[in-house]
Amino acid sequence: MxxxxxxxxxxxxxxxxxxxxxxxxxxxxxxxxxxxxxxxxxxxxxxxxxxxxxxxxxxxxxxxxxxxxxxxxxxxxxxxxxxxxxxRQLLDHNPAAILATPRIPEHLPQVLSHEQAGELMKRAQDDTEQMQNVDGGECNPDVQQAQEPRIKRTVRQQAVEVRNRAMLELLYATGMRVAELTGLDLGDLTMSERTVRVMGKGSKERVVPFGLPACKAIEVWLSQGRPVLADHNNAAGSASSESALFLGLQGRRIGQRQVRQVVHELAQEADLPSISPHALRHSAATHLLDGGADLREVQEMLGHSSLRTTQRYTHVSIEQLRQRYDLAFPRA
Missing domain, CATH: 1.10.150.130 (Tyrosine recombinase, N-terminal domain)
Structure with a gap:
């Protein structure tokens, strides 16, 4: 060209x-x-x-x-x-200097209620516990040998369920973007302090805290789930993603599309509206503000360069308050 x-x-x-x-x-x-x-x-x-x-x-x-x-x-x-x-003096004048940006209608982001977020996390936890029950118990050696292929598949499936719970808990606990989640390495975690180092847009780094539920889910993933998928990668003889925190079925770093699919399917199983990982980010920000967090603190946690971007979550909180008011006072 x-x-x-x-x-x-x-x-x-x-x-x-x-x-x-x-x-x-x-x-x-x-x-x-x-x-x-x-x-x-x-x-x-x-x-x-x-x-x-x-x-x-x-x-x-x-x-x-x-x-x-x-x-x-x-x-x-x-x-x-x-x-x-x-x-760079490659043009005599700039014709785009006065080119106006089209106005974008203001839309409130999709946010889960506290109850819906709880249901989603419970769904992920229930899946993990169901898989643990399937694998639990003693097995006759002869039966175990006959069922070995099924057991192997079950162990890998359990690893996936454990991973899904850890990813969901971390997304909701930190409000990080899906690209930031998939880019995490093992070295980004500081489990003793319950913090994670996140590389955001424009290569801007920030450290984000996470709570006990996310910490426990990550510990289970690291001890019981990740080694299973990592071993599958090594057995297949493919290039290993040794540093990646979250792995896919083939043992490589998980992709954004896979994470979106996981969130969508778990929301469907929990009988919730179809959501994306970004809805968990919106929900985390809104729930933090509902709980009394400072706007600047939420801005820092989400990695927003402008406070104006964070301020829209205050509008969501007001909208939710109005909806609760209408439910409580239908004649108001």
Whole structure:
């Protein structure tokens, strides 16, 4: 493509200078690449020829196929791209300087009630206990030999159930993002202090505490579950993820999609609304504020760069209070 050099320089700047996460750089690269491809199709050979009218025409074209939130991200990407080119004196002027970001309607995040969160954690705990009951008890050696393949599968399944409980407890206890959870290593845990070191967006590190339920679930995973999946990895002769805290069935570092599937299935089993791991993050923040936590403390725990992002959870708390009020005083 004609503008590949400019795009590559911009992505390197975002990654090395601005310190943006790999996911953010990837998203911005796709957005700018699509824009530049469209400009090329329209006959532009020089980005100095792009005007604010050109950019508004591009926005009108894209708005037909994308939501406002997606367009807001695309607009920010284009604005930063042209600002980068101007700063490097690769452009005589910046046509995107006055390009407005589409307004995004305010939506309250999906949050579980305290009771629903308790039901979800109980569901994960019940699964673990059921699997332990299946494996418990003495077994006749002859019967054990005949049932060996089934027992092996059961042991691996128990390891998965133990892992799922530990992941759910940690997500809810810390409010961390799913990408942060899957990126955790064994060395990030300090069990004696019940804290975990989290690498957030933009490679910003923070230390987050977690409670006793999460601590106990993690201890069981580390002692009973993780060795089973790690041994399967070694037996299969595949590359081992020795440092990863949470492993998948093949013994490799668990992926984000797998975690989302686990949360979705457990919520379904607990007869709760379909939720994502991010709903646990929202729930943790809201419940902390309900319990009297300081807004700044919640901001630090969640790794928000702006207090404004954390403030929306106060609106959720007010909305929940209004719903409880309406239930208690139906004639109000």
């Amino acid at each position: 004609r503008f590949d050099d400019e795009l590559d320089s911009f992505c390197q700047h975002m990654s090395r200078v601005q310190g943006l996460s790999a996911n953010t750089v990837k998203a911005y690269r796709i957005d700018v690449d699509e824009f530049l491809h469209l400009m090329e199709l329209r006959g532009f050979t020089d980005l100095d020829a792009v005007t604010i009218e050109t950019l508004r025409s591009w926005m009108a074209h894209e708005m037909r196929n994308h939501s406002r939130s997606t367009m807001a991200r695309k607009t920010v990407a284009i604005r930063q791209f042209f600002a980068f080119l101007e700063d």
